[in-house]
Amino acid sequence: MTQKSLHKRNNKLAQSREQLDFLANGIFKNGELPTFKTKLAETGIKELTANTLEILQINVGYMCNQVCEHCHVDAGPDRKEIMTRETMQQCLEVIKTTKAHTLDLTGGAPEMNPNFRWFVEEAAKAGIKDFIVRSNLTIIRANKKYHDLPNFFKKHNIHVVSSMPHWTQGKTDKQRGKGVFSQSIQALKDLNAVGYGIPGSDLRLDLVYNPSGAFLPANQSAMEKDFKHALLDDFDIHFHQLFAITNLPISRFLDYLIASENYEDYMYALVEAYNPQAAKSVMCTNTLSVSWDGFLYDCDFNQMLELPVNSKIKHISDYNENVLSGRQIVTSQHCYGCTAGAGSSCQGNVA
Amino acid sequence: MQKTYYDPADLKKFSKISDWNEELGEKFFDYYGKVFEAGALSEREKSLIALAVSHTVQCPYCIDAYTGDALQRGITKEEMMEALHVSAAIRGGASLVHGVQMMNKVNKLEM
Numbered sequence: 019m020t021q022k023s024l025h026k027r028n029n030k031l032a033q034s035r036e037q038l039d040f041l042a043n044g045i046f047k048n049g050e051l052p053t054f055k056t057k058l059a060e061t062g063i064k065e066l067t068a069n070t071l072e073i074l075q076i077n078v079g080y081m082c083n084q085v086c087e088h089c090h091v092d093a094g095p096d097r098k099e100i101m102t103r104e105t106m107q108q109c110l111e112v113i114k115t116t117k118a119h120t121l122d123l124t125g126g127a128p129e130m131n132p133n134f135r136w137f138v139e140e141a142a143k144a145g146i147k148d149f150i151v152r153s154n155l156t157i158i159r160a161n162k163k164y165h166d167l168p169n170f171f172k173k174h175n176i177h178v179v180s181s182m183p184h185w186t187q188g189k190t191d192k193q194r195g196k197g198v199f200s201q202s203i204q205a206l207k208d209l210n211a212v213g214y215g216i217p218g219s220d221l222r223l224d225l226v227y228n229p230s231g232a233f234l235p236a237n238q239s240a241m242e243k244d245f246k247h248a249l250l251d252d253f254d255i256h257f258h259q260l261f262a263i264t265n266l267p268i269s270r271f272l273d274y275l276i277a278s279e280n281y282e283d284y285m286y287a288l289v290e291a292y293n294p295q296a297a298k299s300v301m302c303t304n305t306l307s308v309s310w311d312g313f314l315y316d317c318d319f320n321q322m323l324e325l326p327v328n329s330k331i332k333h334i335s336d337y338n339e340n341v342l343s344g345r346q347i348v349t350s351q352h353c354y355g356c357t358a359g360a361g362s363s364c365q366g367n368v369a
Numbered sequence: 370m371q372k373t374y375y376d377p378a379d380l381k382k383f384s385k386i387s388d389w390n391e392e393l394g395e396k397f398f399d400y401y402g403k404v405f406e407a408g409a410l411s412e413r414e415k416s417l418i419a420l421a422v423s424h425t426v427q428c429p430y431c432i433d434a435y436t437g438d439a440l441q442r443g444i445t446k447e448e449m450m451e452a453l454h455v456s457a458a459i460r461g462g463a464s465l466v467h468g469v470q471m472m473n474k475v476n477k478l479e480m
Contacts, residue, residue: 186445229441236441240412244443286381 061294066347185248232280235262261366266355296361
């Protein structure tokens with residue numbers, strides 16, 4: 019199990035340039051596999067363009083209480099990048115004016131940002147319709163100061179989206195760390211206890227499934243059925259939807275793919291599963307990602323690869339929806355992760 | 370000609386079988402696809418059956434494909450190994466049950 023981030027270990031893949039070089043060379047350079055741009059063109063898509071903004075995704079910091087093997091953020095307790103209240107204030111100004119219906123808070127563990135609750139309260143006042151917090155679940159049990167999070171979420175009608183790689187302890191702990199499964203189960207029970215995830219409840223609790231290895235996720239609705247059945251039978255736990263998300267070949271997952279000699283086979287699988295329908299509705303066409311220091315990206319993955327938006331507006335403090343809309347999306351081979359099979363986005367399947 | 374009988378890369382070329390007989394190839398792949406669709410059995414159950422049979426027929430391509438397929442479907446190692454033991458039990462049992470024939474013959478021939 020990983021204990022430290024790639025950054026802390028001074029692993030060369032902690033540098034986004036190294037990752038981008040790796041993705042641009044090898045099987046994509048020698049023509050064995052088509053680059054993402056070539057594949058788009060083959061299927062009649064000249065370029066991906068940003069449409070009207072619907073989802074504003076804000077990464078409030080890379081600090082996390084977990085060090086998951088597959089983390090694309092390279093998050094962990096040793097990451098110190100945290101959004102300041104000043105940057106949050108700049109985000110709030112945008113939230114007040116944007117027509118985006120969803121505010122999506124992610125990290126790291128977003129709850130670990132010392133200004134998290136203040137930010138949620140202020141953003142709630144701005145009247146966003148769907149307010150998502152991507153919670154790793156264990157944070158709720160990690161420290162007494164987080165035990166009341168389910169009630170806090172409920173108070174602001176936050177839509178909780180939580181990671182859960184499997185309904186068994188073995189697979190979950192292997193990916194996310196020892197003890198994560200039992201802590202997650204307890205956290206889900208805490209959320210259920212205040213009404214989250216109960217059938218018919220307005221308090222939405224959705225789970226995210228990431229494969230725990232070098233393979234793609236299976237059909238989302240079939241997986242949802244298995245998850246629901248197992249969690250209800252074994253633990254009396256309810257949740258609403260399961261989002262099956264493909265692991266993108268960047269950061270710690272890329273490091274794992276290379277070290278386990280699965281990189282080429284995984285890229286073959288992604289390219290083979292390319293679905294032009296999914297490509298037409300990838301999340302970057304209606305999402306904007308804001309980093310802890312206020313810079314703008316097409317998605318959280320591009321943020322980690324330090325690929326900024328292709329626009330003269332680069333920072334939340336200069337935000338202008340009209341200028342950003344219609345921009346060309348910045349892509350590389352990692353984008354195959356979002357176009358495989360039924361497609362993959364932070365909001366679940368897209369095709 | 371390659372130096373080994375099996376090459377993992379050949380699995381990706383399976384569909385090329387149709388190149389030399391398009392009609393039968395396509396019929397086969399249509400049938401194959403239909404077989405694995407959810408019906409009275411779920412796709413998950415069919416995947417486990419396929420994994421077990423792959424071992425019975427000792428097909429390296431099939432083992433490669435259906436191990437990956439099982440992982441994708443969230444099938445656990447424990448479920449996979451139990452399915453294999455079903456396959457092994459039937460295979461072993463198939464040998465052993467013929468022992469009855471042997472015993473019948475012995476009983477017939479011996480005084």
